[in-house]
Amino acid sequence: MLFCDIRSFSINSEIMTAKENFAFVNVVYGKAGPIIRKNNGFVDKYIGDAVMALFEDPDDAVRCGQELYQAIVLDPETAKELNVSSIKIGIGVHTGMAMIGIVGESERLSGTVISETVNLSSRLETLTKQYKTGMLVSKDTVDRLADPDSLGLRYLGLIQVAGVNEVKAVYEVLDCLPEEERQKRTANSSQMREAVRLFHLGRRDEAMAELTAMIDSGKGDYVTQKYLDYISGMSDDDKGNVFRSVRK
Template sequence: MATLLYYSRQMHFQREKRLEEFLEALPVAIGVLDATGRPYFANKKAREILGKGVVPNIKPDQIAEVYQNYIVGTNIPYPTEKLPVVRALQGEIASANDIEIRVGDKVIPIEAWGSPIYDDEGNIAYAIVAFQDITDRRRLEAESINFTSQIFQINQAWERFVPRQFLQLLNKNSIAEVKLGDAVQKEMSVLFSDIRSFTSLSETMTPEDNFKFINSYLSVMEPAIRSHNGFIDKYIGDAIMALFSGSLEENTSDTEGENLTADDAVRAGIEMIRQLREYNQGRQRAGYRPIEIGIGINTGFLMLGTVGGHHRMDGTVISDAVNLAARIESLTKNYGVALLISHKTFSQLQDPNAYAIRIIDRVKVKGKSDMVSVFEVFDADPEEIKQKKLHTREKFERGILLFRLGDWAEASDLFEFCLKIYPADSVASFYHKHCQHHLRKST
């Protein structure tokens, strides 16, 4: 009997020795607690990471302190009850990746997995924990986050030069996907705006003051465009060319919804004029003279894409609709008004009666063969002026019709009526003078 007991102990010892040799050879750190929660074994890799081996006679609630376990990035000791090896003593299979071990001046982040080991009777005999140094992984993760952040910042910077909406219309996710010749045809509203008499204004300023003025002015105009689903295609000195293609949802929808590009553009133009009024108040307080702008809007199909060469290209839009918008803007000087739209834009407004609009003329724009009807939008006028224009609108528009028909006398009377109500009406004055000119010629 004694011999059998001896051989049994020898076999048990040999099994434990082979198991210990196996655990020592593993490239992963291994630690073992006995059933009472005291350290029982630590392999070579564990001793390297922990800076020590088995510390006998310590209690489970001392493990975090003895082995310097902390919550990652803090000076808070890791809660003992949350350590995977301690949880394994409770019969759990647990893991954690928010532990760091401090050995001298070294800080080692680890990932750990704990598992219970049962005896033949189903009782927990040991708790084993496998853990590894994840310093390299954390470094790579940090580099990846940093790289992603840099890419995000670069994309944000690019959006200042190439608007996100421009890329979206080309079905591109980033500027890196854009190639020379990429283009798409789409119906859009085009807005041109320009500062009146900018050349003479700029001659009174130094180049540095010119830049400051332009940037302060444009920074006021841009939000009015962006807030109405538009984006600025380009700045041309003091001029702005903006495009309206509808909201993001409209562009990505598979169903054909209402086309709101005309309304967006007109609302943006109205907002620009209102913002200019506030901007001018600031200029006057600072001792500068106020500025005036003209805005022209047209709606139609255009080609949006990239032009240039392989080493230098630019995003642009090409269409007769674009040229017409620029021509309409130039007409604002002739009539002395701030905002003009074409009949194409007028016809696409969801509810033209929602705006303060009156027809101004039917003209043949320079460089164009077709006649174009032009409308003034005067929602942004001061309320008193707006009401006077609304009050005289019916007679004003009848005067326009009679003028076109050559009835100079009756047209003149109608415009004269308008001027009595609102003497500063530049358009009524324009037509009244022309009526008088024709009447003098006919006598």
């Protein structure tokens, strides 16, 4: 399951006319739809400024997410076409069971997908805002990839997303990022994994020391600082050594 959302669309839409709003999202959808179909996906629905798509193969879903980011964010022609200086999107991919069916009543029926898989993929997409990254995927997805080592992935640890009780391991897809940021996050990937491991083991002081060392040496990034702030702000009574996202 893949969710793709346009960043800050609500703010931008306030200065657009209704006609401009429709034109804006349709330019993005016009690029997203063909890319999803090319990667063997099915567009389940367009939800305002978001796209929800289904795939049988997780490799197709992840590859699609990368191509969506490249075509919409990294290609300057898209921003020019939209008449904006830049455009950002967030992508979340999670793999699991789902039921496709019909909902509604006799006068209005609609096909939809209902499952926890939908909720989690949507929450991962939302979480890209907090991590200031392009694409997040669950370990459930990574475990089913044909060759995960061929992807630039950075482990971000065990995360409990808002509205979901289950804790999931989450990875950041670094290949989506602009080159400078990609290189920086790739270079500290091993140290980040170790800091997260120490945090999950309850060794918070050691985790904070590792994160601080990364930042002081110039190897830190936004996520590094976010983890350091989160761990240092935890109370002694909080025994759950996972990152909890409270925002939907």
